[in-house]
Amino acid sequence: MSERITRAQIPMEEMGITPGSACQGCGAALAARLAFKALGPNVIRHGVPCCPDTVTKTPQIGTVFEGGGALLTGTSRGLKAIGREDVLAVGFFGDGGTYDIGFQGLSAAAERNENILVITKDNEAYMNTGNQRSGATPKYATTSTNPVGPKSRGKEQPKKNIPFIFAAHYVPYVATASVAFPEDLIAKVNYAKTITGFRIIIIQSPCPVGWRFEPEKTIEIARAGVQAGIWPLFEIQNGHDFKLNYKPKELKPVTEYLKPQARFRHMTEAEIAEVQEDTTSKWQSLIQSDEMGKVLI
Amino acid sequence: MIEIRLHGRGGQGAVTASRILATAAYEEGQYSQAIPMYGTERRGAPLTAFVRIDNQRVRERMLVHEPDISIVLDPLIAKQQGVVESLKAGGIVLLNTAMAPEEVKLGGDFKVATVDATTIALEVLGRPITNTAILGAFVKVTGALKLESIEKAIKKYFPGRLGDMNIAAVRRSYEEVKGPIQAVVKSGVQEKMDLNVGGYGVLKDVSSWRVFTPEVDVDKCISCKACWIFCPETAIQWDEAKKKPYIEYNKCKGCGVCANECPVKAIEMVRVEV
Amino acid sequence: MVGNKAAATACKLARVQVASAFPITPQTTITQYLSEMHANAEWDFDFVNVEGELSSQVVVQGASRIGARTFTCTSGPGLLYMHHPMQTTGSGRLPVVMAVVHRSYKGMQPDHSDLMSQEWTGWGHWYVEHAQEVLDSILMAYKVAEDPRIRIPIAVGYDGYVLSYTAEPVEIPDQALVDEWLPPNKPIPEVLPDKVNKATFGRGFGGEADPQVPWKVHHDAILKIEEVHQEVMDSFEKTFGRRYGNAMIEPYMMDDVDVAIIAMGTIAGTCKAAVEKMQKEGKKVGLIKLRSYIPFPVKDFQEWSKKLDAIAVVDRSICPGKGGPVYQRLRETLYDMKKRPLTLQFHAGLGGKEVRVRDFELIGDKTLKAVKSKKVEEPVTWV
Ligand SMILES: Cc1ncc(C[n+]2csc(CCOP(=O)(O)OP(=O)(O)O)c2C)c(N)n1
Ligand code: SF4
Ligand code: SF4
Numbered sequence: 001m002s003e004r005i006t007r008a009q010i011p012m013e014e015m016g017i018t019p020g021s022a023c024q025g026c027g028a029a030l031a032a033r034l035a036f037k038a039l040g041p042n043v044i045r046h047g048v049p050c051c052p053d054t055v056t057k058t059p060q061i062g063t064v065f066e067g068g069g070a071l072l073t074g075t076s077r078g079l080k081a082i083g084r085e086d087v088l089a090v091g092f093f094g095d096g097g098t099y100d101i102g103f104q105g106l107s108a109a110a111e112r113n114e115n116i117l118v119i120t121k122d123n124e125a126y127m128n129t130g131n132q133r134s135g136a137t138p139k140y141a142t143t144s145t146n147p148v149g150p151k152s153r154g155k156e157q158p159k160k161n162i163p164f165i166f167a168a169h170y171v172p173y174v175a176t177a178s179v180a181f182p183e184d185l186i187a188k189v190n191y192a193k194t195i196t197g198f199r200i201i202i203i204q205s206p207c208p209v210g211w212r213f214e215p216e217k218t219i220e221i222a223r224a225g226v227q228a229g230i231w232p233l234f235e236i237q238n239g240h241d242f243k244l245n246y247k248p249k250e251l252k253p254v255t256e257y258l259k260p261q262a263r264f265r266h267m268t269e270a271e272i273a274e275v276q277e278d279t280t281s282k283w284q285s286l287i288q289s290d291e292m293g294k295v296l297i
Numbered sequence: 298m299i300e301i302r303l304h305g306r307g308g309q310g311a312v313t314a315s316r317i318l319a320t321a322a323y324e325e326g327q328y329s330q331a332i333p334m335y336g337t338e339r340r341g342a343p344l345t346a347f348v349r350i351d352n353q354r355v356r357e358r359m360l361v362h363e364p365d366i367s368i369v370l371d372p373l374i375a376k377q378q379g380v381v382e383s384l385k386a387g388g389i390v391l392l393n394t395a396m397a398p399e400e401v402k403l404g405g406d407f408k409v410a411t412v413d414a415t416t417i418a419l420e421v422l423g424r425p426i427t428n429t430a431i432l433g434a435f436v437k438v439t440g441a442l443k444l445e446s447i448e449k450a451i452k453k454y455f456p457g458r459l460g461d462m463n464i465a466a467v468r469r470s471y472e473e474v475k476g477p478i479q480a481v482v483k484s485g486v487q488e489k490m491d492l493n494v495g496g497y498g499v500l501k502d503v504s505s506w507r508v509f510t511p512e513v514d515v516d517k518c519i520s521c522k523a524c525w526i527f528c529p530e531t532a533i534q535w536d537e538a539k540k541k542p543y544i545e546y547n548k549c550k551g552c553g554v555c556a557n558e559c560p561v562k563a564i565e566m567v568r569v570e571v
Numbered sequence: 572m573v574g575n576k577a578a579a580t581a582c583k584l585a586r587v588q589v590a591s592a593f594p595i596t597p598q599t600t601i602t603q604y605l606s607e608m609h610a611n612a613e614w615d616f617d618f619v620n621v622e623g624e625l626s627s628q629v630v631v632q633g634a635s636r637i638g639a640r641t642f643t644c645t646s647g648p649g650l651l652y653m654h655h656p657m658q659t660t661g662s663g664r665l666p667v668v669m670a671v672v673h674r675s676y677k678g679m680q681p682d683h684s685d686l687m688s689q690e691w692t693g694w695g696h697w698y699v700e701h702a703q704e705v706l707d708s709i710l711m712a713y714k715v716a717e718d719p720r721i722r723i724p725i726a727v728g729y730d731g732y733v734l735s736y737t738a739e740p741v742e743i744p745d746q747a748l749v750d751e752w753l754p755p756n757k758p759i760p761e762v763l764p765d766k767v768n769k770a771t772f773g774r775g776f777g778g779e780a781d782p783q784v785p786w787k788v789h790h791d792a793i794l795k796i797e798e799v800h801q802e803v804m805d806s807f808e809k810t811f812g813r814r815y816g817n818a819m820i821e822p823y824m825m826d827d828v829d830v831a832i833i834a835m836g837t838i839a840g841t842c843k844a845a846v847e848k849m850q851k852e853g854k855k856v857g858l859i860k861l862r863s864y865i866p867f868p869v870k871d872f873q874e875w876s877k878k879l880d881a882i883a884v885v886d887r888s889i890c891p892g893k894g895g896p897v898y899q900r901l902r903e904t905l906y907d908m909k910k911r912p913l914t915l916q917f918h919a920g921l922g923g924k925e926v927r928v929r930d931f932e933l934i935g936d937k938t939l940k941a942v943k944s945k946k947v948e949e950p951v952t953w954v
Binding site for chain 2: 007010012014016017018019020021022023024025026027029030033034052054055179182208209214215216217218219220
């Protein structure tokens, strides 16, 4: 499991080449900046189509949208073939490239326990193409393919529980992180660097354009998500050992997270109550798992 | 045929403005075409859009390379000589700026008109979205379209109260526009700025993306490094010796995250006067 | 040795470093042979058993980018599933070699519809006839693909069942000779983070001054294969004592004939037997076996056309509503010639339909008849 660090321990050196072409206040641009800062120079970055985030000094390889997991596999095997296992193959993909179109290849790479690190910038929709729903879009969120109307209340289904899905592959390391908790995020990347096998870190990365809030609120909203238990921060090792990294005495109400985002603006009191109830009950099982130090998969 | 080029930034609605113009022309029985610049639009990034209006079907499907009219939605972009590049001799440039046409530094053989669309938008709509606010001025200075047709077109894009507010902004800009006058300056200074930031990659200077600019009050700063760690663009640099932040403004897009995250409000977002 | 074993053996001889494949009839046994060879540590390589062909193509793409020598293989539907990343392997100029064990769009039996449908992906496309040629061509494919002047992936196509699963004698070259003739692929250092750089690969980032340039560069590189392939054929013969025509085509009994039949793959073998029989009967019919469809041997056919009265093209695939690809490509090639031979289109072996010696005799007779009457009565024949 990761080891806590302080702000003073965050490396000063930047790996990003800035300014990039992401929107103002883009959470994903910050996710990339923080993750690659922690990774340092000895990595090859892999990308598939998605929004621009932060360009990094690392060499970068790309492939088809659906090919992230296989490309990382190829690189990792290739590095082994040429005797350069010191170099880490890192994927930096969107939620579309992880939860949806890229899932098959990533699941297979996880099942084969490929020696790779996947980092997902989860902005909860396909933002590059203009905010269409993905498997990561939460219930009730409006997207350009979930408009609200007489027959629609936004997205009907809950967000896929992707960290647990990967944990169910019994891979060495699965973690969630948030751009609002940079020390935790960097600690997790640091830890991931020290182990081998399949590792995945999913970073919730608010998108001002798609989630519809003013860009200065990116961190505020990400923080509220964690504090309300909507996006809990945890780690799972080998599909078994479990640790909750952020445990407030009391969760904030989900409204603190939902209200500032216009994508949830249409929600009724009853719908908000439903989200609250769901969040609280999931949180309770996480607390239980944390107390036991394990998940039951 | 009238050919128009619009300059704006992602989120200001230049593409919508181009469509409103084309729709208004259609309302008047004309043929028209509104083309966005190809590429992915990012909020805050400079971009262009194009309109053609003619009394017969517009057949050319290419960008406008020599416009009759250039409309600039953004006050900072309005300072760039690039907005009048290839403008036809005797053409018109309509700028969103608080300056009078006489004060404008753009140079060449064309006419200049100005309107403070940002202030109008802030006062009428409550947000600095200048795409409709500038259209009243367009009608007044070019005479190319009627005010009623612009208003009809706006209602199609913004129904209800939002439409009424936008129409109010249009009327105000019709009243307040200054010019056109012949450009005072003979040739302007070419500052190299990309007026079309599409796609991916590293940019040189994103100053033109900002509406508000962060300013650090180092005396208030408690050296917590919050602004530094949360700036998505690494525009906030950390001075290890002084333990204080400083800003590399060419990297700052003006998102306001730093100001919002500063626990002691040592960073303020100010509107840079232009 | 069966055709698929010849392919797997070629991988071993070439000391492939990373192979990846997903089973599909009639390619399946290559996957199994490679797995066995891996389990028995027959040489030092990595075999990635993936969850689908899309991934096998992308795995070799990634490993090839790092500089490893890579191999993949598939058939029919698997190839179609790979279509998208085949394009990125091509655009990435990665020297991947792939065996395509032909399987029809319609059914499990072989025809060339699978590889023909991948024309646009930016690879070299070869078609071979027998198990020895499978083995030899895969070795040559590495030498061509990895040549710094080329760096284009190459697909080596051969028919399912009649070749993939058919046993015949194959001479296995000496490993030491192969090692000398085909030295290891050189890694591309740019992708390694040894020096800080801003390299980005394989993603269309735009910003290209002229977006047509990458297309032109890619096209020109593929055309260049012709010359390098011929060089490699010469050096292959010098080292191993075997050759296949001039690499692009393999003319068979083409001395003093009026008519040439063009055929690809296993049916070219059957055609050889037919040509022998016909010439014994005094019929002036020979065979030009087409080995490289992309790039197309334009010069060769233009030269041959001067000496021929008629050419019969046997297409083992058809683009529905458009026609036989080899026939169309050939006619296009001959358009600029002052004197053009008659051309006849024969569709044969589609959906795996057997093509027999007597079918080629019929093709020969029909073409000779056209020569005699100086006119093509029936331009298209379904054999
Ligand atoms: C095979 C394929 N289908 C569709 C697309 C179009 N496309 C490009 S990026 C994208 C969405 C990316 O979404 P996500 O992975 O969530 O990343 P984000 O844009 O949100 O950063 C889509 C649908 C594509 N490039 N390739
Ligand atoms: S659309 Fe959202 S995720 Fe994409 S660059 Fe803009 S803010 Fe970032
Ligand atoms: S306004 Fe945004 S881009 Fe500018 S310094 Fe602050 S956080 Fe960075």
